Amino acid sequence: MSAGARDWYAHLGARGVAREVAAYAAAEVSPRLAALEFERLERTRAAPHERFEVDWSAARRTITASMEIEAGQRMDLLFKLPPAFPLLAVSAECVRRLGASPQQVRRWLLGIEAFLRASRKSVADAVVSWRDNLDAKFEGLEDCLICYSILQPATGALPKKECRTCRKRFHGGCLFKWFNTSGQSTCPHCQSIW
CATH class of the missing domain: 3.30.40.10 (Zinc/RING finger domain, C3HC4 (zinc finger))
Structure with missing residues (x-):
């Protein structure tokens, strides 16, 4: 649904209508969809992974995924849900990129953003995908x-x-x-x- 809503919103012609739609989405739709995302993240947290944590703030509309590479060394990814979510895309940034080159991090971020933009997947799915990519990168080192x-x-x-x-x-x-x-x-x- 998110990809279809963003596509529809991007092609709205009238600015006034777009502003009203964004305001409505921010007030009525986005809080409910954000709550659904947080519920999905709760299920992700329920499936334990020894080196992976996910946390979020409903008030700030942020999600932080952390992967421990080795004792005391973590890689953190921050997702931000915009006020007019799902009309605007979720953004992702790497807060701490230990053990990965800037190019590798950029590829992961572009992949995550494309994953969220083009599919019907949730942020929780993107978080799990990122975790699996990190597991594959550091496995066997x-x-x-x-x-x-x-x-x-x-x-x-x-x-x-x-x-x-x-x-x-x-x-x-x-x-x-x-x-x-x-x-x-x-x-x-x-x-x-x-």
């Missing part, structure tokens, strides 16, 4: 053997520098520090020449 963390503590980067011999991955900053302090350019794990 090993800790950097220098700092013993998936996310570099200083920058939140993933270990991307791979040794050609042992195939272990390290954070670029950790390797730089390792090379400087050891005085040699050997792999911290297998000691082969980098």
Whole structure:
């Protein structure tokens, strides 16, 4: 329904009519639809996921989805329901993007917005889709053997520098520090020449 309502609203010709429709939607329709979205989110919260949380504020009309990448390191996504929802699209922004490049986050956000704009899916469905994408991204990653963390503590980067011999991955900053302090350019794990 949301996609059809937005399409209809976008093609309204008269500004005065569009303003009146938006005011009516904000007063009568949007609060009920927002309540339905929050109910769907409650069902999402009822299906436990060990590293995932979703919270919302009905007064601010915001939804925050948080995924713990590792202890104390979270990635947060903020959804905002506009006053004239569903006539205007839900917006999404990444508040904290640990372990993902700006391009990856942008692709996720564009995907989420396209998902919400073009389908009959709810915000809860988009939240679950984002969580599943994060699970897939971080599944099977090993800790950097220098700092013993998936996310570099200083920058939140993933270990991307791979040794050609042992195939272990390290954070670029950790390797730089390792090379400087050891005085040699050997792999911290297998000691082969980098």
